Amino acid sequence: MSESSGLFQLPEEHVALREAIRALAEKQIAPHAADVDEQERWPAEAHEALVRNGFHAIHIPEQYGGQGADAVAACIVIEEVARACASSSLIPAVNKLGTVPLLLAASEELKQLVLPSIAAGTDGISYALSEREAGSDTASMRTRAVLDGDHWVLNGTKCWITNAGESTWYTVMAVTDPTAARKSEGISAFVVHANDPGFIVGPKERKMGIKGSPTREISFENCAIPVSRIIGEPGTGLRTALRTLDHTRPTIGAQAIGIAQGALDATLAYIKERRQFGRTIADFQGVQFMVADMAMKVEAARNLVYIAAAAAERGDKNSGFLASSAKCLASDVAMEVTTDAVQLFGGAGYTRDFPVERMMRDAKITQIYEGTNQIQRIVMARSLLRG
Ligand SMILES: Cc1cc2nc3c(=O)[nH]c(=O)nc-3n(C[C@H](O)[C@H](O)[C@H](O)COP(=O)(O)OP(=O)(O)OC[C@H]3O[C@@H](n4cnc5c(N)ncnc54)[C@H](O)[C@@H]3O)c2cc1C
Numbered sequence: 001m002s003e004s005s006g007l008f009q010l011p012e013e014h015v016a017l018r019e020a021i022r023a024l025a026e027k028q029i030a031p032h033a034a035d036v037d038e039q040e041r042w043p044a045e046a047h048e049a050l051v052r053n054g055f056h057a058i059h060i061p062e063q064y065g066g067q068g069a070d071a072v073a074a075c076i077v078i079e080e081v082a083r084a085c086a087s088s089s090l091i092p093a094v095n096k097l098g099t100v101p102l103l104l105a106a107s108e109e110l111k112q113l114v115l116p117s118i119a120a121g122t123d124g125i126s127y128a129l130s131e132r133e134a135g136s137d138t139a140s141m142r143t144r145a146v147l148d149g150d151h152w153v154l155n156g157t158k159c160w161i162t163n164a165g166e167s168t169w170y171t172v173m174a175v176t177d178p179t180a181a182r183k184s185e186g187i188s189a190f191v192v193h194a195n196d197p198g199f200i201v202g203p204k205e206r207k208m209g210i211k212g213s214p215t216r217e218i219s220f221e222n223c224a225i226p227v228s229r230i231i232g233e234p235g236t237g238l239r240t241a242l243r244t245l246d247h248t249r250p251t252i253g254a255q256a257i258g259i260a261q262g263a264l265d266a267t268l269a270y271i272k273e274r275r276q277f278g279r280t281i282a283d284f285q286g287v288q289f290m291v292a293d294m295a296m297k298v299e300a301a302r303n304l305v306y307i308a309a310a311a312a313e314r315g316d317k318n319s320g321f322l323a324s325s326a327k328c329l330a331s332d333v334a335m336e337v338t339t340d341a342v343q344l345f346g347g348a349g350y351t352r353d354f355p356v357e358r359m360m361r362d363a364k365i366t367q368i369y370e371g372t373n374q375i376q377r378i379v380m381a382r383s384l385l386r387g
Contacts, residue, residue: 010072018076024053025084033085036212037358042166043212046081046088051121057095061103064115071247071309075254082258083265086362087212089255091124094163096251098125098171100244101189105232114169114191123168128158128218129241136375139183139238143220145174145190150227152190154220164216165201168194173237180235189237191229198223209361247312249323249370253305253330256366260298260334263341263359267291270345290344294337301330321383328376331366338363
């Protein structure tokens, strides 16, 4: 074997992981994807299959009962689940999003309280940063946490919380010092349990896509949690929340390329079957150029996603730039590729009889959440201009 055999390619264990999760997704997740979307229901079959096979939160370190898989492996799992069902891919994606703040900054005691149940799959965790009036402008949040003896008391409402109602744990950012010189330095991060008194889950949003993943408001009405549930020091919460995104934006990129790959695969099968003008539509060069462009973009985005995931894992200095660029490129590609897929299915693509219509609706959210693509461009430009 030459020295260069491992040069710039995925290691064998990642290739084997992809084969395993693809087989599981095709057999146990894809068959339910249309029904999950149509009924707007929790993907129970996918959840069960992912937990049974240990794919629901593979990033959790071994000392907390997890598998300690690296960031590229987590992306591969999310990508392959999204290729079959975008809603289901939010199970591993949001378990990572909710736990990274803990992994980055929580006390050992708090990690031991929360992480083993996520690793075991008995609990899920959500991430609550956004509010109605504080979306892109996260530092303007109003949810308050006040220290009262040996408890923090939370009041306020978070919105757009993915998998709320299904999750047991919630990583919540709240203002602890409204007088801080910089708003961002008056925010702290906490972990709230679904059974904490004063924790309320709102009704499901009625969405365009990812309909199997519930999105809800969560509210806190004098919700008292033990002092030990703060993540890190008071005032560090927003920094932890934003550092988290450097690790998880690549996972949204992975979700996006999974959706795009699913649409591309369905399109390649369809154009080889569909006949017009006495030949398959795959015979037309205009169609061939379209699928070539689709595959080219997916491949480019996939590579950037893995590079960004690996940079975050290593803690590289430019991981923020790479995370934003991977999420932004992959989600723009997913929107373009799924739109072209619908186009190449013709009228059939516009119906719910084929999966590309669902994939086009599901792709759209990847341009919006974990920071809109305008915000990603702001992050990238800031990093470039800082030099
Ligand atoms: C289905 C779904 C699931 C979600 N899941 C979660 C979750 O689990 N946890 C969580 O905390 N949040 C979640 N979110 C929230 C999501 O991250 C926000 O919706 C997103 O960050 C945008 O905030 P906003 O909706 O308030 O839009 P706004 O901030 O109001 O933006 C509106 C438009 O203005 C643009 N804009 C805003 N500021 C600027 C600027 N400075 N320069 C240029 N353009 C700008 C935006 O790009 C956008 O196009 C979810 C949202 C959805 C829809």
